[in-house]
Amino acid sequence: MSSALPAQDDRRFVLALGCPDRPGIIARITSFIAEFGGSIMEAGYHSDADSGWFFTRQAIKASTVPFGLAELRERFAAVAAELGTETEWQLLDSGARRRAVLLVSKDGHCLHDLLGRAASGELPATIEAVIGNHPDLAGMTEAHGVKFHHVLFPKDPAERGPAFDEVRSLVDSYHPDAVVLARFMQVLPAELCAHWAGRAINIHHSFLPSFVGARPYHQAFARGVKLIGATCHYVTAELDAGPIIEQDVTRIDHADDVGDMVRQGRDIERVVLARGLRWHLEGRVLVHGRRTVVFT
Amino acid sequence: MSSALPAQDDRRFVLALGCPDRPGIIARITSFIAEFGGSIMEAGYHSDADSGWFFTRQAIKASTVPFGLAELRERFAAVAAELGTETEWQLLDSGARRRAVLLVSKDGHCLHDLLGRAASGELPATIEAVIGNHPDLAGMTEAHGVKFHHVLFPKDPAERGPAFDEVRSLVDSYHPDAVVLARFMQVLPAELCAHWAGRAINIHHSFLPSFVGARPYHQAFARGVKLIGATCHYVTAELDAGPIIEQDVTRIDHADDVGDMVRQGRDIERVVLARGLRWHLEGRVLVHGRRTVVFT
Amino acid sequence: MSSALPAQDDRRFVLALGCPDRPGIIARITSFIAEFGGSIMEAGYHSDADSGWFFTRQAIKASTVPFGLAELRERFAAVAAELGTETEWQLLDSGARRRAVLLVSKDGHCLHDLLGRAASGELPATIEAVIGNHPDLAGMTEAHGVKFHHVLFPKDPAERGPAFDEVRSLVDSYHPDAVVLARFMQVLPAELCAHWAGRAINIHHSFLPSFVGARPYHQAFARGVKLIGATCHYVTAELDAGPIIEQDVTRIDHADDVGDMVRQGRDIERVVLARGLRWHLEGRVLVHGRRTVVFT
Amino acid sequence: MSSALPAQDDRRFVLALGCPDRPGIIARITSFIAEFGGSIMEAGYHSDADSGWFFTRQAIKASTVPFGLAELRERFAAVAAELGTETEWQLLDSGARRRAVLLVSKDGHCLHDLLGRAASGELPATIEAVIGNHPDLAGMTEAHGVKFHHVLFPKDPAERGPAFDEVRSLVDSYHPDAVVLARFMQVLPAELCAHWAGRAINIHHSFLPSFVGARPYHQAFARGVKLIGATCHYVTAELDAGPIIEQDVTRIDHADDVGDMVRQGRDIERVVLARGLRWHLEGRVLVHGRRTVVFT
CATH class of the missing domain: 3.30.70.260 (ACT domain)
Structure with missing residues (x-):
């Protein structure tokens, strides 16, 4: 390999x-x-x-x-x-430099993990920039020598068009091979999904197709499942329904509350996103319809 | 233990x-x-x-x-x-004999597994009888010295009332501590779910809540998931929505078609059902609302 | 597939x-x-x-x-x-009939599992015969319509030569594609290892190379490991050191004593042996030195 | 929890x-x-x-x-x-501040992971200082606002006594609740093992007791195992033989060379060390002889 x-x-x-x-x-x-x-x-x-x-x-x-x-x-x-x-x-x-741009919100565990992998040569790409809808992760990003852009998102979803336009311009200015939604927490408009088709990669904190949408760990707790998971998938216009690149799970039990799930889930999210992104960057993922062929 | x-x-x-x-x-x-x-x-x-x-x-x-x-x-x-x-x-x-009755259809892998565990003393119960809506598994059952009853189910679901009544009478005649739907493939009427509440245990061949209902491996294939699973749960009137006792998964990849999933899924179904049933029989499972506390 | x-x-x-x-x-x-x-x-x-x-x-x-x-x-x-x-x-x-002969002792879980898989068409071979150094598993074998041979092994290991000769003659009379040591508990003499090289398959109840030899679950308990496993490997003259075909593990904790490990280990032994044997029979395993290439 | x-x-x-x-x-x-x-x-x-x-x-x-x-x-x-x-x-x-000191060498993945967890509040301790026998990880450490000490180790193992004395003095000056060997690559002298008994925690990059000592991934490759693992354990005078706190494994196959194992193993080492360390800091680990009781 x-x-x-x-x-x-x-x-x-x-x-x-x-x-x-x-x-x-x-x-x-x-x-x-x-x-x-x-x-x-x-x-x-x-x-x-x-x-x-x-x-x-x-x-x-x-x-x-x-x-x-x-x-x-x-x-x-x-x-x-x-x-x-x-x-x-x-x-x-494989000798050419590949570029990734990361979209983040407030949760830094996936960002921190990818910055570490990039620094140690474990990620086959440079992280060109990080764009956040909150400024919280600027410090962590810049400590790794990576440019951070803060784009302010209005509270009203109906007014977020200009913010997404700004994100689009920023992202495109780096000509990325991968646009990584590293716990971005914002639903991309359909036109952005189309524009970045095959390059936008999301990490969803559930074992899809279970628990689509918001607060999946709360949904998992309410349903009483015995394993929680994470899913790395290409972003498409239908929420959390794009072709799946990688998934994994970890065991929980009745003693784990939502907070425990959040903490244990982070360890799964990190590795599932890192694996999926690496496979994408190495040309290992071929999409056909709603399914992927992944040559690992 | x-x-x-x-x-x-x-x-x-x-x-x-x-x-x-x-x-x-x-x-x-x-x-x-x-x-x-x-x-x-x-x-x-x-x-x-x-x-x-x-x-x-x-x-x-x-x-x-x-x-x-x-x-x-x-x-x-x-x-x-x-x-x-x-x-x-x-x-x-724990020294008292516990009784299980099994409901089956044509797929014999869970039945065969439970018969083997009962014979080797690994299951803390005797299998009192097996009831099938097809006669296919009579031979396997009787080779283990267990009584088999065949109950004929009409093709038209609307006409199955008498068949379910017969199943109910047969099951109840054994006073079972567990009524095990070992790939029974029939949806129990609500009144039977209520009658056997807390004793009827099903094995569903998906990682619930994904892929409720029929042909879950076909659904899993169409969605392109990277892991398949099985779920052991108490039966309630809402299909595949009862309190979960145990779940597990196994990894698949793009080269696995539905037939491969069926085959690999059997190994998960067997152990998930056996674990869940054992925990139920040993009084390890406490149900509260839609969730279970399982003291393993 | x-x-x-x-x-x-x-x-x-x-x-x-x-x-x-x-x-x-x-x-x-x-x-x-x-x-x-x-x-x-x-x-x-x-x-x-x-x-x-x-x-x-x-x-x-x-x-x-x-x-x-x-x-x-x-x-x-x-x-x-x-x-x-x-x-x-x-x-x-793949359309030609493949033949397997099983060597067993007293523990029947692997035998029972393979008989079930063979009966349901899940194993790409017929089980031609089962040979036991104890008569305990004759009933289970014959209930599946398979021939059972009991070969008496003397207590003194130095006197077991004639017994192994008898096993060799019996096995060879079936011209098997696989000689499966399904928890046989006897160490094959070097000449038999050589004679069946590439066809004799063992299931060892530990995650090799840990816990070679006798009573691996006792060894695992004493060492305080947090996972136990099983290993399917080709038999060679050096004990438990042949090329590994498949391995898997399951989690245990401090509350599991040796008896619990034995019980939980059986579920791993069954599937690891069944997978390894199937891959061998389908020509998926290529041996090179001490390593295997397994095309699954 | x-x-x-x-x-x-x-x-x-x-x-x-x-x-x-x-x-x-x-x-x-x-x-x-x-x-x-x-x-x-x-x-x-x-x-x-x-x-x-x-x-x-x-x-x-x-x-x-x-x-x-x-x-x-x-x-x-x-x-x-x-x-x-x-x-x-x-x-x-649980409201009192717990202190950890990390010993490192050149490999930064465990250090980076623990620094991230400490920063996000996921580790129930402050990282007081990092001590390296190489200066390579000073930058990563200091970027997180943590003090880094470089202690020069002579090439000749027989001459390392003063270096270990210096490490001991530095560590003890922070009064740590945990002394974490985060891929330190140096064997602690017996007197240091005794001095930090019950507080010194190591991450070994194999599934112990397999592949004790140096270059475990090379040993795993040579043996042809199908899973690789990592082990978090208390340090005792006997190399890699202390009480095990946590272990986990990941699947590999014939296509994975030593470099692939090193990369995939890092993801296991990170989480196994983080889990074990957290459990230690929360008083969840009780040692008795060579075994641990871990209340998770």
């Missing part, structure tokens, strides 16, 4: 592709790679019987490719065309 | 009690036990700040009680009265 | 291969399959940087192969030869 | 006690509390059949105690004396 910060020989060109399934696709793609002597370091394949689609991710050792990424993309476009007009694909350079 | 089949010195008188909380309850109960020299082998306590109720379970070594269960009950009734008129309690004898 | 009992169209020819890694292997293999129009339903690949070996498993839809398994093997042998003299491979027919 | 930073009404006086078991202990203790009208908010009890000892932890609402902690201790001493001369007990004030 590629590490977060690739050393020279760890650099990979990563192909992620989805297309209607038919025999010979793997042979076509791997022959293309073999022709120029490329070494495949990691390969994932999935034939989805339900949808009739085929998905693959291949990490080619960059030092075995006798030309650059641009030419690789150009050459591969011809192969992709053979696989049909519906084919979707991308080719990433 | 008490084992399933208590040896002479493992016999316990088990008190389970819930009442409005106030200072001194533990002292009152444990002083009562200390007065006659009773040894408490296991004790669980829970003060529920949300409801203002107090719950306890205490397992007293039977050989340290200088009188029988009937007298213990009579003496304790006076203590319970001091704790208020809302107090709910029971005193079980 | 292929189900346990393939319907006509679910039949697969399964290739499992390991060889020294170099560019072009995937292309060579998949081109071979594409040439005759074979549909790859499942594909797993692994380049092991540590050993420099490459491993793959490919499940080809049998109905897309225009010739039989024998000819497929013959044709593929030429491809394998190109990949080097060290190449190890096999081609299985 | 008590939260990390108790509000006025969340303040508790916490009794933790162990003594030889006999009937009437719970009654004696709870009657003592009931006499002055104390409200028990949390209670844990454990009778250890193996050792014949009894353990309890009781959290009394401070506002229901009509006198101070000193007088409570004085009064309880008489009760403890009744319970035998071997009785060990302590009474903590």
Whole structure:
């Protein structure tokens, strides 16, 4: 598996592709790679019987490719065309800097965790900026040398349009590969969901589809569940209903009140968001309809 | 912890009690036990700040009680009265035989598992009978020396009243401590839920409250979740909404289709039902509203 | 994923291969399959940087192969030869009956579980026979219509040679694809380990390499661990040191004594053995040195 | 459950006690509390059949105690004396500031995590100082406003005595309730283990007792285990053999090399250390011989 910060020989060109399934696709793609002597370091394949689609991710050792990424993309476009007009694909350079922008509110545990991972080289991206609808997390952000923007959100949801416009402008000015809602607590307008489609990632503090919306730990307490969870998913216009990237749970019992759930839930939220974001940044997540293929 | 089949010195008188909380309850109960020299082998306590109720379970070594269960009950009734008129309690004898009746349909994995546990002494009950709305599982049941009853259910749900009446009569004839819906696949009428309240236990093949109702693995597949689960709960008139006793999950990924989920889900269903049923039979589960206190 | 009992169209020819890694292997293999129009339903690949070996498993839809398994093997042998003299491979027919023989002692939980899975079609093999060094499990075995052999083992370990010879003859008479030590409690002599190399599978009731040898739950209790586990591994001459196929754990706490661990451990042993055995039978496990590659 | 930073009404006086078991202990203790009208908010009890000892932890609402902690201790001493001369007990004030000192080396993930928890009020202690045998983590520490001390350790282990003396003096100058080896990578001399007995807590990056000592992830890779873990334990003179407070594991597979294990292991190390440390600080951990009783 590629590490977060690739050393020279760890650099990979990563192909992620989805297309209607038919025999010979793997042979076509791997022959293309073999022709120029490329070494495949990691390969994932999935034939989805339900949808009739085929998905693959291949990490080619960059030092075995006798030309650059641009030419690789150009050459591969011809192969992709053979696989049909519906084919979707991308080719990433693991050595290129990836950018993330974080949206936060008052709860700092996910932010603090991601700042730590970025600092230690564990997150395959730089955190370009953090935008908060409250100023509370400015200090923590700036202590890590990261720019913090405070955008004031009016109390009346109907009047938040200009605030979202400002968030949009700020985010877009960094050209991020990932827009991370790290416990942002604001519902994105549909047009922003569409604008950042496939790049906006949320962490929801429940095991979806249970407990959509506000105060999921309160909902979990009221229902008396024996496990609580967290879900990392792409943001879509329907609240908490986007394609799921990763989920995990932790056991609770009757002695745990809502406050205990909040505290224990944080440990799940942190790791689920960090895993999901890393997989997204490494091109491991392919979305098809409401489901994801994740090559870990 | 008490084992399933208590040896002479493992016999316990088990008190389970819930009442409005106030200072001194533990002292009152444990002083009562200390007065006659009773040894408490296991004790669980829970003060529920949300409801203002107090719950306890205490397992007293039977050989340290200088009188029988009937007298213990009579003496304790006076203590319970001091704790208020809302107090709910029971005193079980772990050495007394407990009875379970199982309702099944065609899927035999939970039945087979429980028959095995009963045979090896791992289940603290005898399985008195198995009732199926299909005859498929008669052979497996009878091979374990357990009586099987087949009750024919009409295709039209509106005409199933007499069939449920027959099930009710059969079940009640065994005076069971637990009526186990071991993948029964039929929704109990409200009057049966009320009749067996606190004794009817269901295993639902999802992590409730997600995927209520029919075909939960199909629902889970469509939603693209990354974990599937099972839930053991008391049956109430509202479908799959009764108090939860136990839940667990297992990880799946994009390569798992519905059939894979069904297969992997069985391993979770088996253990979740077995755990929940055992806890119920050992007096470890106290219900308060929609939540349970489980002293494991 | 292929189900346990393939319907006509679910039949697969399964290739499992390991060889020294170099560019072009995937292309060579998949081109071979594409040439005759074979549909790859499942594909797993692994380049092991540590050993420099490459491993793959490919499940080809049998109905897309225009010739039989024998000819497929013959044709593929030429491809394998190109990949080097060290190449190890096999081609299985998922539609062919696989055979398992079980060795047991007195504890019946793993046996009961496997008999149930075999009966419900969940295990991709028939259980040909069960051999016990005690007669206790004869009844359970025969109730499932499976032959039981009792082989008497002398108390003195030095005198057990003839008993092991008898076990060997009995086992070999069934030509099994898997020899399963389902809590057999006897250490196999080195020559039997060698004779059944790659086919003898053990379930050890600890999370190896912790607690090798006898009474692992007692060892776990004495050490005060907070999780207990089980390990499914291939049997080799060194006790409990063979290549690991699967492991899992469950949480315990200070209130659990050895008896509680034994009971809770059974639920882990059952599923870990069932998973490991299924993966072995489906050709999902490739052994290299002391490690396994498991394509699930 | 008590939260990390108790509000006025969340303040508790916490009794933790162990003594030889006999009937009437719970009654004696709870009657003592009931006499002055104390409200028990949390209670844990454990009778250890193996050792014949009894353990309890009781959290009394401070506002229901009509006198101070000193007088409570004085009064309880008489009760403890009744319970035998071997009785060990302590009474903590959850409202009193608890102090932790951290020992670190170069790996910052546990330090970063604990600094974040302390800042957000999730850790029931202040981090008084961080001491490193390398200067690498000074910046991260000081950015959180915490004092960092660098103590130079000679390469030759035989010459490290003065460095350990300096560490001891520094640590002791803060009078810590917990001395946390947050990936310190140095083996404490036996006299320091004795000096800080019951207060020095280590996080070991394996599921002990597997993979004691150096480079546990390398050992895990070589053995081919399918789960990796972390262990939080009290430090004793025997390396990695002290009483275990908490453990957890995470699943890996053949595709994970040592670097992947290191990365994934960090997420386990962080939470296992944080849980264990919190339980220690809240008086939830009672040590008896090589085992712990943990009232969570």
